[in-house]
Every structure is written in C-alpha cells, then in structure tokens.
Amino acid sequence: MKAKYMIVFLVAFFLVTGLTVIWKNFLESETLYLAVAGPMAKRNGDAMVQGVQLYLDKVNRDGGINGKQIKLLQFYDNNQADLAKKRALEIVNSKALAVIGHYTSDASIAAAPIYQKHGVPAITGTATANKLTVDNDWYFRTIFTNRGQAALLANYATKILDLKVKEAYVVFDEDAYGTTLAEAFTETAKRIRLKVKHQWSFNAKDKASFKNSLSKMIDTLAEKGEYGVLFLATHSTEAVKIVTRLRRLERKVPIMGADALASSNFMRTFKHDYPQEKNYPGYYTDGIYLTSPFIIDIAGKHAQDFKHEFINEKKYPTESLITAAMYYEAAMVAVRAIKNIAEPGTTTTTVAEKRTQVKKNLWQLRFVDQAVEGVTGAIYFDRNGDAIKPIPMGVYKKGKPIVTWIQYQPVTQLSRVDNLLQEILDNKIIQVNERFMRKAQVVYAGLDFNDIRDLDTANATYMAELQKRQSKRRNKGSSVKSVSVSSNHCIPRHGIASQV
Template sequence: MFRNKFVLIYVLIIFITVFYYTFYDLFNKKNTYTIALVGPMTGENSSNGKAMLNGINLFLNQLKQNTKVDFDIKLVIYDDENSVDKAHKIALDIASDQNILMVIGHYYSSTSIIAGKVYQEMGIPAITASATSEKVIRDNQWYFRIIPGNAFQGSFIANYIHSVLKKKTVIIISDRDSYGSDLAQNFEKTARALKMKFKKIIIDSTTIDRDLDTIINQLREIKETGMVFIATHMPEAATIITSIKYPGAKFPILGSDSIASSAFIEYLKNKSFQERSIPGYHSNGIYAISPFIIDIAGEKAQMFRKQFRNYCKKDPTWVAACYFDAISVATHAIQNINMNCHQPSSIELQRQQTQNFLNQMEGYEKGIDGVTGRIFFANHEVLRPFAVGYFKNQKLISAASQYQQLSVEKDSISILKQILEGQTIDVNEVLMSKLRIVYTGIDINEISELSITEGTYLIDFYLWFRFEEEFMDAEQIEFVNSLKPLFIDNDITKAKNTNISLVLNQKKMV
C-alpha cells in the first residue's frame, strides 16, 4: 500500500512538472520578430557593411540582456555588394518572405531606390541610415531615413563653404548617379542664392581611371579654384584625391559624408603608397561632412563609444552609430506592435502597423533619444545639422566651427542680422546658429602635499585651450574644487598658426 502511494506521488510530481513547463512555455513564449539587414558585406565597400552590422549587433546584444523586453529580434543578413541588380533580387526575396517584418538598409542610394520600389509595391517598411538621395523617400511611404538627405546636405555644404570657410568660388566634382547628381544640384541651388561662383565636372564611376587626366587638366585650366567639393562615392573620391591632393596643393578640398570615416582612409591607403608610408600625405586638411562626429557628441554617444570599443575593439564610425540608431527606431516600433498584439496577426498586418507607427514619429515629442541625437521624422527623414571635420594624421577631427539648430524663436530682424554676419544660416528653412568648438586639456607637472585625511593636494599644471579666431571667455573660468577662489589670469602664453590660436596658462592649486 505504502509503495503504491509512493509511486502515485512520484507520477503526480512528474505530471505536474511536465504540465507546468509545457503550459509555461505556451503562455509565456516570447514573440520573435525578424528584421532583414541589407548592405555591402563583401566587395570594395565591405568595411561599411561590417560597420552597419557591428552597430546593429551591439544593440541586439544589449537588448538580449534587458530582462524587461518581452520579445526577441532575429536578424537575417543579405549581401547586395552595393549592386543594383542584386539589391532588386534581394528585395523581392525579402518582401515575399512571410517571416520578415521590416528591412534595415540598403547602404547606397542607388540600391535603396531600386529596392524601395519593391518594398512600396509589396508593403514592407524599410529604414536606411546612409542612403541620402532624395529619390529614396520621395513618393515612397514605406521608406524612412534617420539622417538628412542630399537636399539638406548640399545646401548645408554650400552655406558652410560660404559662411565659415569664406570661399566664394567652388569646383564641383560629382558622380552621374542619383547620389552625386542630387548633392550637386542642391549645392548649386544654394550657391546661386549666396551669389557664389561654381563650375561642375561630372564623372562616371565606370570610367574614372581613364578620365583622371581630363579632370586634372580641367582643374589646371581654372584660374580661381577657391574650393573643390567632391560629391562622389568613397572609391571615386579616393581615386580623385590621390591624383589631385598632395602636400603644397593649391586648392582645399571638402568631401561629402561618403568620405567621413576610417573606411575612406583604408581605401586611400590601398590606393596610395604615399598615404601608407606618410600618414596624411593626401588626406591631411581635407574637410568632410558627417552625420555624426563622436568627439563633439553628447553623453549618450560617449557611452556608446565605450560600449562599442569593448564589443568591437575599435572606435565606431558614423555608419556604426547611425545603424545602431536605425535598429533602435525599428525596435521602438516593434515594441509598440508587441504591446498591442493580443492575438496572432498576419505579417501583412504587422508590416502595416509598423509603417503606421513610424509615420506617427513626426515631431520632437514623438521621437526617441539616439546616439546621434533626437530622432523624429519630418517627411520620412531626420533633419538636423551635419557635423564638419577635417583629416589630420588619418583621423577625422571636428572643425572649430559647427552649427546647431536654433532652439528658441527670434524676431526676423535679429535673425536677418545674424545671417548677414554669418552667425546664422538657413538650410532648407531650418535655421542654424554658429557654434564654436574650444578644445582644452591639462598637462600635469607635479602633484605634492597629498593629504588623504583631508582629501587635498597641491597640483602644478598647464591648462591649454585651442580654438579658432578669438576666445574671450577664458578669464571667466573658475576652478570650483580649489580651496581658495582660482581663476585664469592674464599671465598666459599665446601662439597662433593661421587662424588657430593656442592659449597656455600655468597654475598651482590646492
């Protein structure tokens, strides 16, 4: 009798255990949403494809560790090699896959445009963080872009060259494709309004190598060069720069967002023995426009850099940062779907719900804070000032003058005055004010008289500032953690190289 009871209890325990785990999985199973990533994972632009993937994988790795998230995201990777034909075929495969909710990519504008037609026809939302041609989102309610497009970029570049670099004459070298022609046309539109002079040289990526002599001869024939604006993809830009840029070259160069990363430097080194053996031989002094430069970004961006370094053992490019934000936006939309998903629904309905939610992310209040700034849409793209940098020893360093969007309304007379003085620019009806960047650092000479009990010490150090033009506010800086009030005095050393100034002040403080 006792043995039968024991067997019965044993069987009952097994039954309850099986029942619990079976129904626990049934009722607590996480929904899984599949996202397709499409980019150049192989070929000459594979470094950008890997940067896309690194940014996204870092986000997904953090998402898995978040115990509050009650859904999973599966990433499916497609390699279009920046090829239009491959992009079209991949888009058809993705759109017909009943498991894929949405797309992140493509990298190039040309591939995004051809794929976008498929996504629009078959109703699948897509988010790009790199394809800047206006044709990507024009008349396509299913495509979204989390950086400004070429209309904004072209106008911004013209304003920056005119108001900051003080150049009135520009040579435009542009691709024939949608990316280059978009940039050039929008640059020209603003340049005309600013009364700038410009001449355009159009290149074809398929014949660039044999056309170099023609490009160089055209540049030599122009008496007043002013500035060269390169509106091409990275490979073409690197090819042109290795031919026309060298120490002592007479004209400064500014490139679009396509060259604003370490991938451009790697490509340049592959093209040029001089750049490999003498870092900066071709690249030093070249300006580049970027959606994101991390050394002038906020606290969230600095945390991202630290996390990215731990994850990938290197610094993030703007591509990695922007695609980290792209997957953040996608996850934000998925979270909304998951919360409102009370019963199984078709993939078509989920795609429509995702598109509807992204459409509702219009306006600051409806946005989210990303690594690159606040993300909210205005006609399917994010509009905010580009960052400007220049290359020094193969590193992109933020320029001394940047622009930020005006946060407060001012009267029209004040705005007009600031525009005339070059302190405010109007980029496609978005007003931006000039922001000066001041670099600072401390060189410690000696630390002495250390008191652990009182938490004090005597420190002898040099404090330096590097800036453009004049920096009048140094005397206003106070060392708030000194025992006695301490300010920067007039006993300072000044040095100037062209328009860059250095101020050095030696201090002792307790």
C-alpha cells in the same frame, strides 16, 4: 516480433519529430526578426552589421522585447540596384518585421517600390538622395539629405572658408547620390553668388569614363594660378583616387566632400592601401572639409558610451565608428517601433499586420517629445520620413575627421529671432533649403592632470591637481585647483567640445 519493434520505433520516431517541430515552432513564435540589407562583404557592410548587432545584443541581454529575442537576418546586395531588388523580394517573403538599409542611395531607391508595394517598413542610416523618401511612406532615414548637406557646404565655402578665389568646381558621379549632391550644391552656389566655374561627371561603373573625367579635371586645375574649392560629389572609392591625384599637384587644392568622405571605406582604404597616409597620417587627407553624420567631439553621453563599447570592448576598428553609429541608431528606431507591437494583449497576428503597425509606430516619431534618444541626439521625422537633425561639419586632421570651429545648428523657433534679415546679412543665420541655421562657435574644454599624490589603494582614492582647459582657436589655460577624485573614475585627457 520484428513488426512489434518496428511499430515501437515508428511511434518513437514520429513522437520525437513532432516534439521537435512543436519546439521549433515555439522558439520561432518567441523570436522577432529584423533584416539588414547592404554590402556585407565590404568594409561599409561590416560596419552596418556591427552597429545593428551591437544594439540588438544589448536589447537581447536585457531580456529582449517582452521576453522575445530579436534575430538579425542579413541580405547581401553589393550596393547594386538589380541585386537590391532581388534581396528586397526575399525580405518581403521573410519573417522580418522591418529592414534596415540599404547602404547606397541607388540600392535603396531600387528596393523602395518593392517595400512600398508589399508593405515592409525600411530605415536607412546612410542613403541620402532626397527622392528616396518622397511619396513613399514606408521608407525612413535617420541621416540628413543630400539637399541639406550640399547646401550647407556651399554656404560654408562662401561664408567661413578664407578662399582667395571665390569660385568652385564640382566633380560628381552620375548616379542618384552624385547627381543630387551636384544639383543641390550648384543651385545653392548660384543663389549665394558662388561661381561654379567647372563641372566634371563620370559613370563609376565605367572605368574609362572615370579615368577620362579625372584626367580632364587634373589638366584644368593644373593650369590655374589660384584655386577655388573643389566639391567631391562622389562615393568613397572614387574620392580616394581623386584626392591622391590632386595631392600630386604643385599647390594644394581646397577640397570639400559630402558624407561619403566620413565612411569607414574612405578612411580604411587610405590607411591600408597608401603607405604615405599610414606612415604619416593626414599626408593626403589633412585639410579636407566634409559633412559627417557623427563627430565624437561634439557628441553627448550616449555617443561616448557607444564609442567605448564599440572600440574598447568589442575591439572593432575605429574607422568603422561613424557608419556603425548610423546603423546602431537605425536599429534603435526599429526596435522602438517593434516594441510597441509586442506589448502583451496586442491583437496583431500576421507578419503583414505587424509590419503595418511598425510603420504606424514609426510615423509616431513626428515630434521631438516623442523622439528616440540616439547616438547623435534626438531622432524624429519630418513629413517625408527624413530625420530632423543638425549637419555636423568636420575637417581631416592627422588622418581623422575632427569637428570644425564653426558649426551651424537648426533654428527651431524663428519667432525668437528678433531681426532675421539682419542676422542673415551679418552671416549669423543662413538658409539651407526650407530651414534656417544659426552659426555656432565650438569651444574645447578639458582637464589635464598636473600632479597625482596621496594614493590610497585601500580606499581607492587619490589627490589630483587638475588644470582646466578652454579654447576656441588656440589653447588658453585657465584656473588650476586641487580636487579629490576616486581612482576608479576616468577623466579623459582629450577635450570635449561644446557649442556656444
């Protein structure tokens, strides 16, 4: 009798186990995997995951890709090259069809040969060192490069900023990010006759090296009667320390920095660790010029929608908005490439075959008519896999980066420029490496409520008197007129910037 019960039990056990395995395999076959690699335990890593997951949640809510849900696999690299290599091998052996990341240039460059060797497409939203994508057709980036942003900053310092002293100073980290920024800035400065008077370098991994270079820089600048502009080619952590020390000098040093100064870590460190900046926003940061991959003032509808969902609905911190936007876009590009291999009737079966097809689909984004409409605009790639896009200029005001009055936009059709040489001589067009960029004036336009009356709650309407505002360098009110608007529509009180 006991033997009979044992047989029944074993049959039931193996039946349940078998069904469980079958069900698990079915679910896995109905799931698509995407990896993200970065400093997950740090502020910038949080922003990366928030941006990617926000977009994947949206796709999954809408039914996924042909009914298949997308699951995000997270790999922590702490922005360290050795750990990035280890995580890259783990991603190779995972079911991920592509990887989003890594965050820093050093980590990305360390992992890149592994992805190339084993055939894993990678997309970074923040690693800007040029060498990352050179001779590697498996790596793509949705942000501008160091050569591009450093060249623009040098031109901006010379042609736009009203500097009393036409000279510059450079402080840079000796890693891939800092050295490529410093090289591009000094190379451009030499060409446009901006004298780089002093340079200081340090190894961020060596505290003594950083402390020594910082002391030398402060001592040198303290002796000067007038300042040129200081270019920070550093990561956000070191930039915070440099800025706080500089602000203790008797006179304010004009500062410019690359995209690291737009990171969530830069803004949140000041806000949380420095009482002066927290109580008086802009105490340290106001007046710092920077390149930023995302400035909401000149962004379009997609960006406004993203900001609303990220901050108002998800309640994520405002300081994470820029980094999250970059990885929201990277996720958009990855999903576009994956979507094309998940169409019914496709024949790719193995993970390796699917990864190869994802790479091919990414290379289809070579022209603007095939671009992904991202948060910051159209995303498509050049011959290296680098995004072709503008480089927004910002300046810190009250602790936040806002758009500067003068921007530079890529000249897409040189044939339409009547006299290129004259435009260059008039400082209307500048050359940024192999590309030409045209000066654009930012105009702020918005609506202010002067009066609200005739409120009709039954029909959800009211009569509002609105005043149109438009300004370039100072506010100038224009015509005022009354219009009827529905109360369930929101008219923002802040200005919307456009470029003319």
